[in-house]
Amino acid sequence: MTAGASPRIHPYGDGETMLGFGPSTGPQLLVLQPLFEEMNRTRALIVAICRGLSMRGIGCWLPDLPGTGESIRPLDGLGWRDWRDAVIVAAAAAGVPIGGTVSFRGGALLDDTIDAPRWRLAPTGGRSLLSDLRRSALATGSDPTAPAGYVLSAALTGPLGLAEVAADRARTLRLASDERAADLRVEGIPVWRRPEPQQDARLATSLIDDIAAWSIR
């Protein structure tokens, strides 16, 4: 894993934070993380990708959505609209034109808020994410109104359950083990499925290569 310079911390919106990686010249990408538990599981992979891209002269902007990561807002008061609006506000707060979005899993459900080409890894629909949460709660005997500890409002779960990724302007990558339609398949571990944090340096490098070639096209 290459080191690279430390990221910068940028405020955006109402007390939210976003990491900035790399130069403010050259291509600028807004990076949208997976939702819920998958965000934690992929954090190391995504930060490695942002660092790798920054070392190739590509700027990356990585916002934490309201109610997640570094956010101080409680998740239970937030709706789907708040997350979609936050992406727009984060892109504006970068202060540079965003040339593309890079989304992972459920993050791709938010990339159509930005008027730019979209790169996606293993995008998934909202219904599937909610099924995962519900089944995890059933499996662990946790409170079904707070699956896996997440207290979610109807204003979030309602629209999320219907959310599908936008079809246009997208380059989609999937893992080699996944038969669904993709522009490219890459070998790697689905780290978003693994409860124990895992690194996959080879996957990170494949993704950095592909994103770099796509963003400099």
Added chain:
Amino acid sequence: MTGAIATIEDQLRAILRDVLGIDAARAAALDETTPLFGAMPELDSMAVAGLLTEIEDRLHILIDDDEVDGEMLESFGSLTAFVRTKRDA
């Protein structure tokens, strides 16, 4: 890019490999009689949640919570039979 449509068995092997983190040799060795739930230590109840969602997404079926029981997950053969029945429905 496999170039050919994989069988349901092969797709289930790939999903089990992805969700459980088992190696390629173990996944390839899964056959009709291989016991799953209760026999495979990686397949705990949390992993079942991920397994069901991946099966739904990749094999284009919907699984109701009340369809999930020990019988369905007893063996690789019973899981395959369940998926095949859903896909033919």
